[in-house]
Amino acid sequence: MRGEREEVKGMKKGLYLWAGLLGLVLILQLIPVNNLLFAKKIVPLVWQCCYLIIAATSLNLVVGCLGQLSLGHCGFMAIGAYTSALLSLWAQRAGVFSHKESVAYIVVVLISIVAGGLLAGLVGLAVGIPALRLKGDYLAIITLGFGMIVVNLINNLPFAGMDGLSLGSAASGLYKTGLGFSNRLLVKYLWIALLGTTGAMTLMFKFMKSRFGRNVRAIRDDEIGAAACGINVPAYKVGTFALSACLGGVAGGIYACFMSALTTGSFAFTNNGILNSTFLVAMCVLGGLGSLSGSAIAAAIMCLLNYLISQTGLNSLPGWIGLAFSYPMLIYAVVLVVIIIFMPGGLTGGREISLKAVIGKFGARLK
Amino acid sequence: MAKLIQTLATGLQLGSVYALVALGYTMVYGIIKLINFAHGDLIMVGGYTLLYTIPMIASMGLSPWIAVVFAVVVCVMIGVLTELLAYRPVRRRGTGMTALITAMAMSLILQNLAQYLLYMTHTMYGATVKSIFPQGSISITLGHQKLSLSLATLCTIGISCGIMIALQFMVRRTALGRAMRAVSEDKEASSLMGIGVNRIILVTFVIGSALAGIASAMWFSIYPSTSPGIGSALGLFAFVSAVLGGIGSIPGAVVGGFVIGIVYSFTTSYISSGMSDAVVFLMLIMVLLFMPAGLLGKEMKEKV
């Protein structure tokens, strides 16, 4: 039977994936932490890539796969980040762990990230139920508003106050005690980021390949047609939105581990970085709407480019070229428009990339 | 009582600026179904134009009002450029989603270009624009309290009301307005009727940008400080006004603008200035949930 053969193949593939990840983690443990290039340059880049990939891919679940425009994804990231940061702080205060190399600490970190994701998912559910009754640009503006409200509320949170959150910023004080890794820990716990990314991506791929994902795509193609096939359209919309929010929250938790301090400005609609709701949507479009692998690649490319421009001294080039590179946003935006004009379908045209197809294509070209 | 009226006046003043900017959003949205995120940044463009032209014109001994002409011209040029260079090519090839991203990117480009130019010209952040309105205020005595309304406030409200009435007349009664309405209903049918669709879209951008130029003069008479990002927050509020009033509807944008202005000014003076964003957006969400087409918009149902 064809089904069973595929089943065995699929399970094998999954097994390889996890074995590879485990191997990678083990190898990582072998690299000395004082290897400067690795610890100072590569590891932070990998962390950034990881949370951007999760954030962009989970947004693509809603924007690309479900076809509903959301401009407030960073709001969910903010919820995840602040929840996990505060939770870890609480755990530290309660004496759950004493130092950051203990097993208890790892457990606390993992629980914090998951809890951040769950809370973001719950908020996604609560926001999605009313908001998803609207469509298109109305939904876009509502989610945009949601993102702003989240930032606004966190900025005005009374309970956090001096306990680490003051006016929306989790001070570096919080990071001495709670979440937030030093350079050393970033290397040691790199596996958390990798695990989170692999886990989240696997989850999304499995979801989209199942009948549930098929129903989601059906809704994107034709809502009324989908309802006529017996799909509970509102439930699917809200469910997908909540799943996306939840994974966005996980991305936020990983972000909180990576950063040495949190500010709500990082989760705005636009800012001077590449982590904001605008750029997340841009990554989805660049990668190809509806292609999870595409948005992951787009996120990684953006992350790398940003790193290259900001870290390699391009901005110290002489004359206006160097000056232009000191305003990378300008370059990104121009490139974005050019790509959209010449490649409206993004990198992948909305299809998933499979390794087999890529190899096949290259093989054909070589011949 | 005096505080109440004062707050109301500030709200109306803010509201008339929002309304003028919202008109630009609503007209462009009505015609090409695009949230033109770059529209808010035209306020910033206008602001910087005023920053340079007002002293220049004053030194020539002319009325500062003439500076507004420059602001309008520059805003129109930028607005038209965004349409020609970005929106039109994307409209031909992309989808609604790519067009929206393009609009966000155009907003980023304008903001960062401004930053770049500021650096090149050694302009300070937060340089202040002189008001084009005459100084002075009208004092009214209400019982024991004295209330003063500045001429800028009164001029702003008066001028924008005039513009809005003229615009409404233009859209309802002239051939151009009829063509605009036709294009917004059905582009294909309009082009079959001999309407140059792209030309009408361009005209819409021209009108919207011109309104933004005028609005910038009003805005900077309230908050004179300039910065490259000034337009995005204002633009967002103006867009919210347009959605609140019913996007695509000109009276809707006006009503929405005044409502947002008043709510904003009351939240700031009676609750907390930090919460005004949240309150405004919460109000928007509430309105949309109960009146999905906004206050004055008409609901479109998908035909099955």
Added chain:
Amino acid sequence: MKKMSVPETTVLYRRYIEQMAAGGSPVLRTEGLGITFGGLKAVQDFNIEVYPGELLGIIGPNGAGKTTVFNLLTGVYRPSEGAIYIGDRLMNGSPPHRFVEMGIARTFQNIRLFSSMTVLENVMVAIRDHSYSLVSALLGLPQCARGEGELRRRAMELLEIFDLGDKWDTVAGSLPYGRQRMLEIARALATGMKVLLLDEPAAGMNPVETQELLSYIGRISREFRVAILLIEHDMSLVMNVCRRIQVINFGETIALGLPEEIACNKQVIRAYLGGDLAGGE
């Protein structure tokens, strides 16, 4: 208010209904169904009884309210008066997917396929058998792959019936128009319904395709034992396929009868040709 008079029916027609009723109670039934759009009564006092396995046509001139009736019968619109029963269950106000669960499936006048998905996926979406759970899908448990295989097999079976088997991997949107209509019918069948509502299935088809469609409709009715409710304004198609016909105009039922009766019904001819020309056919 004037009460709507039920159109007169012939003895032959009543005998036919009695015969159908003997086979079982109606699967789909409405009582005084009506809907108002902004003061306009689009459909009023619409009564219908659909018996298992029967072929029933609804005809009427353009704008008579046929599609509105379908939208009411499938839960797309919420009726402003009257009642819809599937079996004994009152369905007023239920969402469209509940109607599908209860056994009503439909096609659309303007085809509503999932145009970016493959032919096979289009049919798989509609199979209502909840073969595996979300958890097993997310964890990649064996029962998920098994369930997928089963869905795939059943979808292929349906595609074979409509000669779409070899096209299973094609993107639905790139099929020729006539094939798309067939696929939409296949997709509707996949829901495992008791009543199939076809909204102008022959619209835009050439005569050869229409003939093909006729034979498919006959085959579905025989092999699947489902009731088929057909909207058409192509009279000849309806006359050929349907066993009885209900005619509506301006949202009201103006005639009920067997095809041959309808063909010479004065009211119907007047509705189609306009008042003064009646009888001049």
